[in-house]
Amino acid sequence: MMRLAQLNLRARGPMCLLPVLAGALMLGSSLRPWLHDPLGVDYTAWGIAVRLGWPLHSPIFSYGLLCLGCALWCCTIAVARWRRGARAIRADRLLLVGFCCLLPVVLFCFQYQCVDLAEVSTLVQHKIQALLIQQHFGYKTDTDLYQGQPLLFSDTHALGRFQVFVNQLGNGLFLPLLSAGLLFSEHYLLIVAGGTTSNRSRRRLWLLLAYLFCGLLFFGRAPAALACDFQAKEQLAMGRFAQALNWLDAAAMLNPEFTRVAYYHIQRGQAWYFLHPQQENADTHVYLASVYREQGNNVGAYQELLASQSARGQLPTWATSEFNITMIDLTETVQRQNGPPVQRINFDATVIPWLDKLLLVDPTNAYGHYVLGRIQYELHNYDSCITQMSTVLKQSESSDIRSSAYTYMALSLQGQGNLSVARQLLLKAVELDPTYRNNTAREELSGLH
16 A cells, blocks of 8 residues: 555656646746846846736736746646646646746737837837947947847837847746646647547637637727727828828827827827918927938937927927937938048037937937047047946946946046056956957957057
């Protein structure tokens, strides 16, 4: 009898292995990065709140909490199997838990593609800043899955949002897929061993499909808003501006996040500009600014943005991204026309007022601080360069950007004669560059620069 009990315990051990492993993967997923900000900040599942397009949401209800719930459910299955054997858990229950493990991934992708448009816009802005900063390094860095010109990245269409989103995915997002795969495989093995499913199992499957249908109805609000926005674009293209405004109103009603992104107001400004040309507002000014920027007239775009600011007393929060793009495009255009850094030292001084205006509106713009610091170094204004690069260090966690910032802080200290502190900063810059790309810092340390 004792021998039989020991064999039974040994047989139950492997049966508990897959549920425990699936639960461990879900728990590990909650602790790994799900999203990489282009400026270097990593967000775990615990730091990303679930927002599904409805006003009822809380920062406490995060994807980490969903992963923890799935992990506890998997552990419950493992405990039940340990106590009562393989027949303690039916095959359809494993299928249900597997779908629940997939739920955080599905909701996360749904949120960042359909619902949280303002966060995606912030990701796009940070992506543009990071790529342009890397272009000023003078050496190459890691490449993304989807590559392109920095200023061509946009969140105005689904493809642009998808490209930026895929580039910034963390490895923690893939662990729930593996966990669900383990549970699905166990479900398949139980079905094969049992020969067929019972009527009760079929009823549970139909019940699961009914839940999915109700979920589609609940989560359909944000996709419906995107459909309204698409219809508005179609109406604008055909010159039906009144109908376009109606569709835009419907999109904002279904998903208020639309009112926080610039392209929504640009579309409203386009319709309003042609319907009421004598009644200017902030939307029409930002629309005209976008038209001027597309034509290469960045100064005209800047003036329209100033008009938008004066119309409201201050620049609308949603217009900050359009202001950033305009000023960055203006700065990059001036620097491209003036050639390599050695030849454009005297010309770069003309860019400083534009960068000052950019940082006055958006002090968190890492690109503005970095480029201004580089220009101040070329002009031998070392204190100002150190100040700007110190701000870059506060705003970016990217190892490549921090390595470059430390390098120019060290070069500025060398220009001031503070060689010991400069060497310490160069060592930090080299430490943050394990792939040996920052040749400026390494040559300076070796005395070859």
